[in-house]
Amino acid sequence: MSAPPDSELPPNITVASRMATFFRGGGILAPLITILVAFLAGGLVVLATGHNPIETYQAIFKGSGFNWFFPWLSEDDRIIAALNLQQTLILTTPLILTGLAVAFAFRCGLFNIGGQGQYILGSIFAVWVGSSFDGMPALLHVLVAMLAGVLAGAVWAGIAGLLKALAGTNEVISTIMLNWIAIWTGVWIFNLGSPLQNDNPDQVDVPVSNDIVEGAKLPVFWGDPQLQGLHIGIFIALAALVVFWVLLNRTTLGYEVRAVGFNPDAAEASGINVRRNYVMVMAICGAFAGLGGALDLLGWQFRIATNDIQTHTLAFFGIAVALLGRNTAIGTLLGALLFAGLLTGTSVRNLDPTVFEPQLATNLTYMIQGLVVLLISTDVLVVYLLRRRRRK
Amino acid sequence: MADAPALELRGITKRFGTLVANNAVDFELRRGEIHALLGENGAGKSTLMNVLYGLHQPDEGQILLDGQPVTIDSPRRAIGLGIGMVHQHFMLVPVMTVAENLVLGAEPRSGPLLDYKTATRRVRELSSEYGLAVDPDAKVEDIGVGTQQRVEILRALFRGAKVLVLDEPTAVLTAQEAQDLFKVLRTLTAAGTSVVFISHKLNEVLDIADRVTVLRRGEKVDTVSTEGATERSLAGLMVGRDVLLRVEKTEQKLGEPLLELEGVSAVDDRGLPAVNDVTLRVRAGEIVGLAGVDANGQSELIETIMGLRAPTAGTITAAGVDVTHAGPRETLNAGVSHIAEDRHRRGLVLEFDLAENLCLREYKTPAFSSRGFLSPSKMVARARTLLKEFDVRGGDPETRAGSLSGGNQQKVVIARELTADPKVIIAAQPTRGLDVGAIEFVHRRLVEERDAGKGVLLVSLELEEIRSLSDRVLVIYEGRIVAELPPESSEEDFGVYMTGGGRDERAA
Numbered sequence: 001m002s003a004p005p006d007s008e009l010p011p012n013i014t015v016a017s018r019m020a021t022f023f024r025g026g027g028i029l030a031p032l033i034t035i036l037v038a039f040l041a042g043g044l045v046v047l048a049t050g051h052n053p054i055e056t057y058q059a060i061f062k063g064s065g066f067n068w069f070f071p072w073l074s075e076d077d078r079i080i081a082a083l084n085l086q087q088t089l090i091l092t093t094p095l096i097l098t099g100l101a102v103a104f105a106f107r108c109g110l111f112n113i114g115g116q117g118q119y120i121l122g123s124i125f126a127v128w129v130g131s132s133f134d135g136m137p138a139l140l141h142v143l144v145a146m147l148a149g150v151l152a153g154a155v156w157a158g159i160a161g162l163l164k165a166l167a168g169t170n171e172v173i174s175t176i177m178l179n180w181i182a183i184w185t186g187v188w189i190f191n192l193g194s195p196l197q198n199d200n201p202d203q204v205d206v207p208v209s210n211d212i213v214e215g216a217k218l219p220v221f222w223g224d225p226q227l228q229g230l231h232i233g234i235f236i237a238l239a240a241l242v243v244f245w246v247l248l249n250r251t252t253l254g255y256e257v258r259a260v261g262f263n264p265d266a267a268e269a270s271g272i273n274v275r276r277n278y279v280m281v282m283a284i285c286g287a288f289a290g291l292g293g294a295l296d297l298l299g300w301q302f303r304i305a306t307n308d309i310q311t312h313t314l315a316f317f318g319i320a321v322a323l324l325g326r327n328t329a330i331g332t333l334l335g336a337l338l339f340a341g342l343l344t345g346t347s348v349r350n351l352d353p354t355v356f357e358p359q360l361a362t363n364l365t366y367m368i369q370g371l372v373v374l375l376i377s378t379d380v381l382v383v384y385l386l387r388r389r390r391r392k
Numbered sequence: 393m394a395d396a397p398a399l400e401l402r403g404i405t406k407r408f409g410t411l412v413a414n415n416a417v418d419f420e421l422r423r424g425e426i427h428a429l430l431g432e433n434g435a436g437k438s439t440l441m442n443v444l445y446g447l448h449q450p451d452e453g454q455i456l457l458d459g460q461p462v463t464i465d466s467p468r469r470a471i472g473l474g475i476g477m478v479h480q481h482f483m484l485v486p487v488m489t490v491a492e493n494l495v496l497g498a499e500p501r502s503g504p505l506l507d508y509k510t511a512t513r514r515v516r517e518l519s520s521e522y523g524l525a526v527d528p529d530a531k532v533e534d535i536g537v538g539t540q541q542r543v544e545i546l547r548a549l550f551r552g553a554k555v556l557v558l559d560e561p562t563a564v565l566t567a568q569e570a571q572d573l574f575k576v577l578r579t580l581t582a583a584g585t586s587v588v589f590i591s592h593k594l595n596e597v598l599d600i601a602d603r604v605t606v607l608r609r610g611e612k613v614d615t616v617s618t619e620g621a622t623e624r625s626l627a628g629l630m631v632g633r634d635v636l637l638r639v640e641k642t643e644q645k646l647g648e649p650l651l652e653l654e655g656v657s658a659v660d661d662r663g664l665p666a667v668n669d670v671t672l673r674v675r676a677g678e679i680v681g682l683a684g685v686d687a688n689g690q691s692e693l694i695e696t697i698m699g700l701r702a703p704t705a706g707t708i709t710a711a712g713v714d715v716t717h718a719g720p721r722e723t724l725n726a727g728v729s730h731i732a733e734d735r736h737r738r739g740l741v742l743e744f745d746l747a748e749n750l751c752l753r754e755y756k757t758p759a760f761s762s763r764g765f766l767s768p769s770k771m772v773a774r775a776r777t778l779l780k781e782f783d784v785r786g787g788d789p790e791t792r793a794g795s796l797s798g799g800n801q802q803k804v805v806i807a808r809e810l811t812a813d814p815k816v817i818i819a820a821q822p823t824r825g826l827d828v829g830a831i832e833f834v835h836r837r838l839v840e841e842r843d844a845g846k847g848v849l850l851v852s853l854e855l856e857e858i859r860s861l862s863d864r865v866l867v868i869y870e871g872r873i874v875a876e877l878p879p880e881s882s883e884e885d886f887g888v889y890m891t892g893g894g895r896d897e898r899a900a
Contacts, residue, residue: 262742268700269698273719
């Protein structure tokens, strides 16, 4: 009674309401502190390996190409920065989309760990459609290939939603399992003698797909198309952010999603079909992730090799992006930029090896990602303590 | 210092930020006295007691025990000084026995192990000394709520409590259990223990307390003797104006049946029978009360009516529509409104703002959306009207529901459910946790709906509420309707049926 009313929590606390409480409590400060702590911890590790953390972070920043925005940059530096920034923005595109795949689920109280599998399904279908139908009108071909990726991701995630709705299967477990099914399906389908292995006579013994045909490639609008310039996928990802925001905040579907996320019991009592929402939400999440896979394929990868599928972990960064971005549109954008910058800045190609070995630095990025997830997970502890106090 | 009061609080002030929870409150507890602390929700009762128990530090003021000033900086210190507190939610370990729970934190040992024999002996000694019957070897999870409370009291006494604070002790008890508790308290005070009794139930306070201190908005209004006080005078002190305790009802104008249950059965979440062959009828223009002790199938019955739980047998008709197998949406659309028993669980989305909460039933209608797109401005505009009409205080349409007080939250639920223009209203515990002013409001609205020709099914654990509002009363026991009584029947008559007695002479 006397406790500040804001500490009041529903008895049936959900992931979404827990996060809302935490985020409200932390304001904009919490994610900033999270990043700061993660970078400090990373800096200590750099120090332990006998390097200078400040120089290392400076080199990573330079490698990310974000210094392109500095007006005082010399002409030569600007050319290099532009190349770096193009790479960062190429990675930002799928990170936004896999981030949205996690964020949208969170808003409905679901934890979608299946961004990886949904991304892979999207890329498989995009490469299949994009490398077939040569001679189709270019715009149509791109759209059909993208749509194939979107639908594939949606169906894949929809399976997890359906399992939850019909059998109450925990979506964390089912999406992780679907990830593995997607990975090994992908490994098989492009393998030697498998349906989607390339039909190029020179590459009979290479487990790789056919190339995307010219007409299905996304146009490059900044940089040299031969040197992996920036394709227009970034604008599609930005549009997806807008779609995400409008869907969530301005449609009846989004209203239901948020109601279910915060309090499924109240949503049910007021006539919202909670199970149908689970399926819809997962399908939409899968559509975002699948679009991410499609854009990567149509924008710059152009083919899939089996070992790419096994080593690819980009979609997992989506979890950190969404958590850091507090499941909002603008936050997801900023989170995606941060991690894309880190990934690019620590890549072998971009990091100055005299400052810090890129092989080590890539691990630094993974460590920072892990710390972000870990630090944000501590909200469980915060809420737990809060509730204990209230009971007293 | 024999004449010094057992406990004295002088000028206690406690602020939380800008909120003054206690403003220079004085409180005096004589030895062997039962002193009630009365006030609306948020009046500062709990804060004052938390200051006493060392959970909060006062910003100003002084605490004196037996005339000696003391500083209480932790519950441990409070216990050491002989202050015991029994919280509303018991702090017992369910899987341990009564004896184990009792000695927890001060275990008699033999070597490193618990000396269980000594523990049970101490329990027996204490329970015979104060006439508090408990079985030391029973597991806490197996004993009833009333007995658990006794264990809590015993534990406080075991730790040497001379001052016992009871925070709304009867909230979880049946009428009979409450009477038992009062007997225990009288025994305790006869033996020299002093009791602070926190409550917002006027009849109880008059029943058990010697004196009453009334708090209002963090300030002490008065301390009066219960001798000569009436419910009306206390309510006046509490709210600061005249309060209608009895609901005024006009002559009944009965119409056609609006809600009909025919042989309805349902199972609970564990698959055990919870509702057994319930047949009941609510007609237009009447309030039918459903009385019963908690967990006798009321919740499951409501969920079955609302389409939240599938019946295993029987038929349900609402406003002429067969809703036996309808989902929640169809049931609501048939003209049923639902004031949920737990507003935090079913009634509100606490993270939603008030405008969003007020639209929970109607967000899909053309009034608030078109082609799947919401119209926030319309939602806000409607919310503004409703908040005014239902006198919801402490928030505007953009305020998060969770930051309102309980009474105002309930008003939001009621505003939403009544503006849906229902034919049938299922009001489950509509005044739970509300203070006198808010209760009066809720009761008046329900009676207005009845007078407007709606059918109201009132489910409540508060017998007093059922008796004062209902036109007729059904008693539910173990999922069955065991009796229909006129509301004027005595509390004892109700008590017999509510606890499973008198089933042979069961009314039709």
